[in-house]
Amino acid sequence: xxxxxxxxxxxxxxxxxxxxxxxxxxxxxxxxxxxxxxxxxxxxxxxxxxxxxxxxxxxxxxxxxxxxxxxxxxxxxxxxxxxxxxxxxxxxxxxxxxxxxxxxxxxxxxxxxxxxxxxxxxxxxxxxxxx
Numbered sequence: 001x002x003x004x005x006x007x008x009x010x011x012x013x014x015x016x017x018x019x020x021x022x023x024x025x026x027x028x029x030x031x032x033x034x035x036x037x038x039x040x041x042x043x044x045x046x047x048x049x050x051x052x053x054x055x056x057x058x059x060x061x062x063x064x065x066x067x068x069x070x071x072x073x074x075x076x077x078x079x080x081x082x083x084x085x086x087x088x089x090x091x092x093x094x095x096x097x098x099x100x101x102x103x104x105x106x107x108x109x110x111x112x113x114x115x116x117x118x119x120x121x122x123x124x125x126x127x128x129x130x131x
């Protein structure tokens with residue numbers, strides 16, 4: 001996938017709202033940077049868990065699609081995200097790597113670290129390959 005296209009028109013309004021900027025995309029690894037801030041907060045001033053789950057969904061889907069290529073399309077069918085450290089604001093780096101890539105399904109692991117390299121959230125996305 002072309003990073004310029006992925007960070008431009010193909011990004012879509014929701015990914016733009018999240019603030020994800022992709023720095024690496026392949027079928028083996030996806031890396032995106034984003035800055036947590038008040039627009040991502042739940043009522044107690046912490047980054048909403050749904051934001052972390054959305055990052056998992058996005059990076060896993062992008063990586064799965066990059067790996068599958070022209071053979072078909074991918075759709076997420078299960079997203080499980082765990083939260084390890086509360087975050088309020090600051091730079092985040094999220095990295096997705098495949099756990100399994102098969103004929104009909106893929107499983108991607110996505111970890112988000114803060115600017116002090118502490119694990120903030122970790123999730124798995126199971127993807128169905130539609131060929």
